[in-house]
Amino acid sequence: MNYWLSGSALENLEVDACCVLPKSLESPPYYIGEPMLNQWVQPPLEVVDGEICDVISYRPGALIISKHAMEKMTPFIENEVEFLPIKLKGMGDYYVLNVVNVIDCLDMSKSEVRYHADGKTVRTIRDYKFYENMIDNVCLFKIPQSAGSEILATEKFKCILNELNIKGLRAHPLFGQD
Structure with a gap:
């Protein structure tokens, strides 16, 4: 079973959790599964009041995590992500969790996929079916069809959390997953 972890939907975070917003959604960086550490420059961020947690909502395809969370999670996900350092006023050390593990494991013939008018670009995926053998030993990953908008996690990662x-x-179940 796989789960979807959103980097922007507040309903996935605990009640009254703090949220960090980019000052402009049009400005880069876009978290599409590519390494960014070598050219990383922290984007302008705005902290929205709420409880300070280990994981903070940020934007689609990315989460902000505390140093504490990074240190605990690193042994399990170090080959699947990179940690992009950021400074949040008065909040200590935090990192953007950039998932760089993109796996083309969506079984398109069995998944329910809706396309934009061009017939090529994926609009939504309503029923996810994966080639399970491709994600057996994985915790966090993205798929090419939605790399900029969601972070996917396996049952293994849910147990680690x-x-x-x-x-x-x-972690919330994906559409089509039990």
Whole structure:
């Protein structure tokens, strides 16, 4: 079973959790599964009041995590992500969790996929079916069809989250998953 983790939907975070917003949604960076550390420059950010957690909502395809969460999660996800350092006024060390593990594992013939008018660009995926053998030993990943808008996680990662007691992040089932 796989789960979807959103980088922007507040309903995936605990009630009253803090949120960080980019000052402009039109400005880069876009978190599409590509490494960014070598050219990383922190974008202008605005902190919205709320409880300070280990994981903070940010924008589609990316999350902000505390140093505490980074240190706990690193042994499990270090080959699947990169940690982009950011400074948030009065909040200590935080990082943008940039998932760079893009796996073309969506079974398009069994998934329910809706396309934009061009017939090529994926608009939504309503029923995710994966080639399970491609994600057996994975925690976090993205798929090419939605790399800029969502972070996907396996049951393995959900179990790790529960064990580590990371505050502020919940895993929600994908459409079509039990």
